[in-house]
Each structure stands twice: as C-alpha cells, then as structure tokens.
Amino acid sequence: MPAKPTACLALADGTLFYGRGFGATGMRVAELCFNTAMTGYQEIMTDPSYAGQIVTFTFPHIGNTGVTPEDDETGDPVAEGMIVKWDPTEPSNWRATGDLVSWLEKTGRIGMGGVDTRRLTRAIRQQGAPHVALAHDPEGNFDIEALVQAARGFPGLVGLDLAKGVTCAQSYRWDEKRWAWPDGYTRREGPAPKVVAIDYGAKRNILRCLASVGCDVTVMPATTTAEEVLAQNPDGVFLSNGPGDPAATGTYAVPMIQGVLKADLPIFGICLGHQMLALALGAKTVKMNHGHHGANHPVKDLESGKVEITSMNHGFTVDSQTLPKGVIETHVSLFDGSNCGIRMADRPVYSVQYHPEASPGPQDSFYLFERFAEAIRARGAA
Numbered sequence: 001m002p003a004k005p006t007a008c009l010a011l012a013d014g015t016l017f018y019g020r021g022f023g024a025t026g027m028r029v030a031e032l033c034f035n036t037a038m039t040g041y042q043e044i045m046t047d048p049s050y051a052g053q054i055v056t057f058t059f060p061h062i063g064n065t066g067v068t069p070e071d072d073e074t075g076d077p078v079a080e081g082m083i084v085k086w087d088p089t090e091p092s093n094w095r096a097t098g099d100l101v102s103w104l105e106k107t108g109r110i111g112m113g114g115v116d117t118r119r120l121t122r123a124i125r126q127q128g129a130p131h132v133a134l135a136h137d138p139e140g141n142f143d144i145e146a147l148v149q150a151a152r153g154f155p156g157l158v159g160l161d162l163a164k165g166v167t168c169a170q171s172y173r174w175d176e177k178r179w180a181w182p183d184g185y186t187r188r189e190g191p192a193p194k195v196v197a198i199d200y201g202a203k204r205n206i207l208r209c210l211a212s213v214g215c216d217v218t219v220m221p222a223t224t225t226a227e228e229v230l231a232q233n234p235d236g237v238f239l240s241n242g243p244g245d246p247a248a249t250g251t252y253a254v255p256m257i258q259g260v261l262k263a264d265l266p267i268f269g270i271c272l273g274h275q276m277l278a279l280a281l282g283a284k285t286v287k288m289n290h291g292h293h294g295a296n297h298p299v300k301d302l303e304s305g306k307v308e309i310t311s312m313n314h315g316f317t318v319d320s321q322t323l324p325k326g327v328i329e330t331h332v333s334l335f336d337g338s339n340c341g342i343r344m345a346d347r348p349v350y351s352v353q354y355h356p357e358a359s360p361g362p363q364d365s366f367y368l369f370e371r372f373a374e375a376i377r378a379r380g381a382a
C-alpha cells in the first residue's frame with residue numbers, strides 16, 4: 001500500500017477499503033459482487049449482465065493475459081469497475097493485443113488493486129451484495145462523507161430494467177461460430193433452422209454456440225413483440241441473459257414470451273431468459289443475498305443424476321416453490337439448492353439459470369445447445 005492510496009471503496013454501511021487506482025479516474029456507484037473464476041476477467045467485465053455492478057475478483061492475479069477484442073462479450077466493458085488483490089502486471093499471452101490497465105482507461109472503467117479481497121468477499125457474503133461508491137483519484141484526495149452518501153444513494157438492482165440499455169438497436173443476423181484452435185472464429189454456412197434470439201444483453205458466445213450447433217440466428221431487440229418474432233417464421237426462439245431485475249424486464253418480455261408460447265415452438269432460455277420464461281409460466285423470482293458469480297458452480301441435472309460444473313452470474317433466482325403444475329425443476333445448485341433449470345413437461349421449452357456458453361468457464365453444459373438444435377430438427381426444420 002503506498003503512503004497515499006489512490007483508490008477508495010466506500011460501502012453504504014460506512015466500511016472503507018483503500019488501494020491503488022488504475023484505469024479510468026472519477027467515481028462510480030453500483031452494487032458490489034464477487035466472482036470466483038480464475039480466468040476470463042475480460043469476458044466477465046464485458047458480460048452485459050454486469051450492468052450496474054462492480055466486480056471483486058477473488059482470484060488474486062488478474063490482468064496477466066492482457067486483453068484482445070476477440071474475447072469481448074459485447075463492445076466495451078459493462079461492469080462499472082473491478083477490485084483486485086494484486087496490481088495488474090505486464091501481459092504475457094500470444095493472443096493479447098493490449099493490457100488491462102490501458103483498456104480500462106480507454107473504456108472508462110475504474111480498477112482498484114492492493115485490496116484484501118478475502119476480507120471484502122466476507123463482507124459481501126455477510127451483508128448481502130452491498131451498494132458501494134468506488135473512487136480513483138491519482139492525487140489521493142477523497143471526500144469520504146460524499147462517497148458513503150453516494151453509495152447510500154444507489155437505488156439497487158431490485159425493480160430495475162437494465163436490458164433496454166444494453167440490447168441491440170436493430171435486428172441482425174449472426175453466423176460466427178465458437179473459437180477453436182488453429183482457425184479461431186469460423187462462420188456457419190448453408191441452409192439451417194431459423195432461430196430468433198431475443199437480446200436482453202446477450203453474450204456473444206451464446207450466439208456463437210447457437211451458430212455452432214447449426215442454427216441460422218437472427219438477433220432481435222429486447223422490446224420485440226410476439227407478433228414481430230413470429231413474423232420471422234422462426235423454428236425456435238432463444239431468450240438471452242441480461243442485467244437487472246427479471247420482474248422489471250418481464251413487464252414487456254413476459255407478454256412476448258407468452259405470445260410465443262402459444263405458437264408451440266421450441267424455446268430455450270439462459271439466466272435472465274430463464275428467469276423470464278419462469279415468470280411467463282407463472283412462477284416468481286426473488287433477489288438472492290449475494291448471488292452466484294463464478295466458473296466453478298456444481299449443478300445437478302435431476303433427470304440424469306449427473307453433476308455439471310458451471311459458469312454462473314446471477315443475483316436473482318427462480319423460487320422453485322412457485323413453479324406451476326406442468327413445469328418441472330430440472331437442475332439445482334449443489335451450493336445452496338436454488339433452482340438452476342426448468343422445462344415444460346409436454347414440450348421442448350426449457351431454460352437454465354447458469355451459462356452453458358461458459359466464457360469463461362467449463363463447457364460441461366454445451367449439450368443444452370445441442371438439445372435445442374435437436375428439438376428444432378425433430379420438428380422437421382431444415
């Protein structure tokens with residue numbers, strides 16, 4: 001710790017953490033979470049589901065592999081800032097085109113190093129994801145009272161629809177497949193079943209996974225109506241991940257999903273998409289204490305008995321007690337028993353709370369994309 005810290009994190013309860021600032025300067029207010037992934041900091045920072053949040057990385061070495069535009073899950077970082085144990089070092093990776101610190105500076109995100117992230121993680125677990133203000137000033141001048149007040153002024157994520165801020169402005173086609181050595185990204189070609197993917201803040205790797213299992217993907221904005229979706233004549237509909245409170249985004253997404261359900265098409269949802277499918281089927285969602293954010297979360301598939309190690313990023317959850325008749329709980333978290341998947345008993349409509357696209361994380365759950373493509377083909381699509 002230098003004589004004069006250049007970054008300060010103020011929690012709404014008045015707890016203060018000091019460290020070394022890097023990246024952009026200024027102040028950000030947000031909800032604070034922690035992520036336990038050992039790799040993939042760039043994918044995490046650019047995951048649109050992190051809108052309104054600052055991420056504490058429990059893995060101490062962050063920044064070692066630099067950054068590359070190939071690993072962006074969307075255009076620029078979406079998380080408001082990052083808190084790490086050690087200051088980022090010079091990157092060492094053949095894929096790197098830049099370093100983490102310059103990238104944060106260029107894209108207006110604050111970083112803070114030199115923090116006892118174990119103590120901070122414990123505080124997050126004990127308090128529930130706190131509201132915080134993170135300030136970076138190279139001169140080290142902080143108005144502590146103003147920072148604590150700013151943290152207290154953050155409205156929180158409950159009731160917040162953030163999907164409209166991160167969705168695409170217009171529909172577009174997607175044909176890029178998953179990254180594979182030695183060719184990197186390649187493109188899907190030829191006739192294929194048509195999938196409409198509703199973008200509530202979709203991670204690019206989800207779209208790549210859909211293309212990799214042979215879907216012709218059209219991405220549509222969050223506020224698209226059921227009529228507009230069905231006018232595309234899709235063979236299947238995908239509901240993406242995204243930030244904020246599913247109940248708030250659900251005010252317009254749920255009527256769309258219910259309209260599409262009437263058309264009896266295969267539907268697949270991930271994370272926010274899972275939560276909103278559950279809402280559309282009549283269940284309820286609730287805010288969790290500190291959520292699940294990491295790449296090491298064990299999930300049990302209740303139908304096969306198999307355990308998958310999954311990637312997670314969510315602060316809300318589906319209350320499985322509220323699932324209506326005809327909707328089956330298919331997956332549960334082995335950390336806390338919370339709901340991790342549902343399906344309709346009588347047709348290929350299903351969703352998971354976790355991230356089968358990984359990015360970052362293990363790829364145990366890729367079979368869910370294959371299952372979606374099979375369900376579509378089983379109904380006679382190209």
Ligand SMILES: NC(=O)CC[C@H](N)C(=O)O
Binds near residue numbers: 243272
């Ligand atoms: N990754 C996501 O889609 C997150 C969903 C929702 N915003 C949550 O925090 O629970």
